[in-house]
């Protein structure tokens with residue numbers, strides 16, 4: 001196997017990994033020292049992260065027993081696949097989608113089956129039914145909105161999937177705050193659905209490494225069995241509880257990002273680029289007139305790093321740009337304009 005890589009280049013404008021362009025709220029950053037001093041460092045953490053689960057449960061109007069927290073939503077996905085993947089089990093994805101599903105599934109020894117999307121990268125519910133009926137996956141992943149396309153998954157697709165599901169349905173909502181609907185409201189004790197969220201994108205805390213999943217109690221209990229004891233350190237639990245006081249403030253930034261996203265989409269379309277309408281904080285695009293690698297290098301030469309997806313299966317010619325600050329987006333658009341043939 002080979003690893004998962006997200007190449008980093010040291011340039012002034014980094015629009016390649018879908019982080020928030022803003023730092024977390026200043027008051028939270030200032031409280032970090034006091035939080036660190038309040039920790040009983042000689043003691044193991046609260047293994048169940050009780051208070052943190054309660055705080056997250058309040059945010060979504062669910063029970064604390066329906067919440068499992070881990071070190072980033074990638075670790076949530078890993079824990080789900082440790083519990084429900086593994087040798088002899090099948091994991092289904094609909095490509096192109098977030099590459100970690102297949103990567104982690106393979107690491108656990110599971111077999112991955114890839115459903116296909118239409119040419120415009122939307123997903124046909126008939127394909128969902130075909131994949132599930134044929135392969136009976138133990139775990140099926142839907143990413144809403146989907147990374148790397150940015151497309152919002154229609155609610156009907158998830159309903160179709162839940163109708164036929166043979167195992168666990170994981171809806172990865174790393175970008176939910178930028179979208180117009182969330183699967184969170186579908187979570188209930190009698191449905192095999194788990195919805196994952198992260199502090200890394202909207203909440204400006206990629207460095208903290210916190211993500212969580214909301215699902216039925218029996219599923220959450222399975223994850224607690226698969227997770228390592230004390231996987232979530234005391235400082236992180238306390239710092240995350242403190243961060244949750246600022247979610248309103250951080251969600252306000254979502255409106256700004258959405259406005260900038262509309263600006264990017266409109267200006268890129270006016271440059272004759274093919275642009276996928278995004279429900280996220282990034283935009284997938286393609287030039288029919290220009291080779292993707294050449295375009296990526298030309299934009300990089302002007303100090304702007306975007307993600308080159310052109311070598312990924314089904315994404316020939318595609319690049320992906322994260323929505324940045326107003327000035328970063330201006331720099332990107334200027335670099336793009338200068339790099340396209342007249």
Ligand SMILES: *Cc1c(COP(=O)(O)O)cnc(C)c1O
Pocket residue numbers: 018071072073074075098143147172174197198199200206209210211
């Ligand atoms: C960024 C991303 C994640 C990873 O989030 P962490 O919480 O930082 O591990 C998960 N899923 C998708 C689709 C992402 O784009």
